[in-house]
Amino acid sequence: MAGSLSDPQVADLLERETRRRDSTLQLLAGETPASPAVRAALTSDLGAKYAEGYPGARYHGGCSVADEVENLAIERAAALFGADYVNVQPLSGSIAGLSVYAAFAQPGDPILALGLRYGGHQTHGSRANFSGRWFAPIHYGVRRSDERIDYTELRDLALLHRPRIIVAGASSHSRSFDFALLRTIADEAEAILWVDAAHLAGLVAGGVVDSPLPHADVVTLSTHKVLQGPRGGMILARDEHRAVLQKAVHPFVQGGPSMNSIAAKAVCLRESGGEGFAQYAAATVTSAQRLGEALTAAGLRVVSGGTDLHLAVVDVSERGLTGIEAQRRLASAGIVVDRAVLPFDSRPVTEGSAIRFGTPCAVLAGLGPDAMGDVADWMTRALAVDVGATQHADIRHEIQLRLGG
Numbered sequence: 001m002a003g004s005l006s007d008p009q010v011a012d013l014l015e016r017e018t019r020r021r022d023s024t025l026q027l028l029a030g031e032t033p034a035s036p037a038v039r040a041a042l043t044s045d046l047g048a049k050y051a052e053g054y055p056g057a058r059y060h061g062g063c064s065v066a067d068e069v070e071n072l073a074i075e076r077a078a079a080l081f082g083a084d085y086v087n088v089q090p091l092s093g094s095i096a097g098l099s100v101y102a103a104f105a106q107p108g109d110p111i112l113a114l115g116l117r118y119g120g121h122q123t124h125g126s127r128a129n130f131s132g133r134w135f136a137p138i139h140y141g142v143r144r145s146d147e148r149i150d151y152t153e154l155r156d157l158a159l160l161h162r163p164r165i166i167v168a169g170a171s172s173h174s175r176s177f178d179f180a181l182l183r184t185i186a187d188e189a190e191a192i193l194w195v196d197a198a199h200l201a202g203l204v205a206g207g208v209v210d211s212p213l214p215h216a217d218v219v220t221l222s223t224h225k226v227l228q229g230p231r232g233g234m235i236l237a238r239d240e241h242r243a244v245l246q247k248a249v250h251p252f253v254q255g256g257p258s259m260n261s262i263a264a265k266a267v268c269l270r271e272s273g274g275e276g277f278a279q280y281a282a283a284t285v286t287s288a289q290r291l292g293e294a295l296t297a298a299g300l301r302v303v304s305g306g307t308d309l310h311l312a313v314v315d316v317s318e319r320g321l322t323g324i325e326a327q328r329r330l331a332s333a334g335i336v337v338d339r340a341v342l343p344f345d346s347r348p349v350t351e352g353s354a355i356r357f358g359t360p361c362a363v364l365a366g367l368g369p370d371a372m373g374d375v376a377d378w379m380t381r382a383l384a385v386d387v388g389a390t391q392h393a394d395i396r397h398e399i400q401l402r403l404g405g
C-alpha cells in the first residue's frame with residue numbers, strides 16, 4: 001500500500017515502519033493493528049466531510065450520510081456496551097476525558113484519581129497536564145504490602161476532600177477495579193464516578209472483565225487500544241448526563257468530528273461484538289497471566305503478583321537495570337515494551353525501575369498463551385547483564401522465525 005504513494009520519501013518511511021512492526025515482537029499494552037475493514041473506513045471520502053454538530057443538527061450542508069454513519073456507530077456502541085448515552089465524536093481518549101471534566105467540574109474543583117506513580121494517567125491530575133493545572137487533584141494509591149488499590153484510603157480521601165469527580169482507571173495497573181464499591185463511595189461523597197476505561201474497553205467488549213457501566217456515571221474509552229479500532233475516543237453514560245456531555249464534546253471542546261474515524265469506529269464496534277473477538281480478548285488476558293507466571297518463575301517480580309488484564313508491570317531493578325535500560329536491551333533483541341515505574345519507585349518517571357508489557361499484539365501475531373514460555377525465555381535472556389549484541393541478534397532471529405518473517 002505504501003508503495004503506491006507518489007511521495008517516495010514518505011513511502012519509504014511507511015515501508016520501514018511496516019517492516020519494523022512485522023519483524024519485532026510488540027509487547028505493548030496500548031496499541032493494536034486495526035482490521036482491513038477499519039482501515040478502509042479510515043481512508044474513505046468521509047474523511048473530508050465537515051459535520052460540526054450532531055446528527056439532524058449540523059452546521060454544514062450535505063450531512064445526510066454522515067448523520068446515518070454517526071447514528072449507526074452510536075447504536076452499535078449502545079448495544080455492545082449496554083449504554084444509554086453514547087458520544088462517538090471524541091478525537092482521543094484524553095479529549096473524551098477533557099469533555100468529562102468540562103461536563104462535571106469547574107476550574108479549581110477537587111478531583112480524586114489514582115496517582116501517576118501507581119499506574120494512573122496524565123489526564124488524572126498530573127501537573128504537566130491540564131487536569132493538574134486547572135483542577136485540584138488529590139491522589140489515591142496502592143498498598144505497599146500487596147500493591148492493590150487501597151479503598152480505605154480512597155474512601156477517607158473522598159469523604160475528607162469531597163471531590164467533584166472520582167476517577168477510576170489506569171494505564172499501568174494490572175488489577176481490576178471494584179466498580180460496585182467505588183459506586184458506594186461516590187454516593188457517600190456525592191461525587192461523579194468516572195471510569196476511564198481506555199485500556200479496559202476491549203476486554204469489556206470481549207466479555208472478559210466486568211463492565212463498569214452499571215456502576216459509573218460516565219465511562220470514557222480509547223478505541224485504538226485493546227479494542228482494535230481507529231485512533232479515537234468515545235464516551236458512554238447514563239441518560240441523565242446526556243445534555244451536559246453532548247454540549248461538553250461540542251461545542252465546548254471540539255469543532256468538527258472526524259467522520260472517517262466515526263465510520264471506522266462503527267466497523268470496529270461490529271467486529272468487537274463477534275465470537276472471534278471474545279476469543280482474542282480471552283487469549284490476551286490468559287497470555288498476560290502466563291507471561292507473568294513465566295517471568296516470576298525466572299526470578300523477576302511482577303507488581304501485585306500478577307494480572308487480571310492484558311498487561312503487567314515487571315520490576316527489573318533486581319537485575320541491576322533501570323526501566324529505560326531494560327527497554328533498550330529488549331528492543332535490541334527485537335522485543336518492544338514500555339518502561340514503567342514501580343508503585344514506590346525511587347527513580348524518576350523518565351527512567352523507572354520497571355517495564356510494562358501487554359499481550360494484544362502478540363496474540364494477534366499468533367503468539368498466544370502457549371507461546372508465553374518462549375516469550376519469557378527471550379525476555380530473560382535479553383535482560384541478562386552479561387549478554388551483548390551477538391546474543392541479542394540471535395534472539396531477534398528466533399523471534400523473526402516465529403513471526404513468520
Ligand SMILES: *Cc1c(COP(=O)(O)O)cnc(C)c1O
Pocket residue numbers: 030092093094095097120121123169170171196198199222232233
Ligand atoms: C491511553 C489512556 C488514555 C487516553 O489516551 P489517548 O491517547 O488520548 O487516547 C486515557 N486514560 C488512560 C488511563 C489511558 O491509559
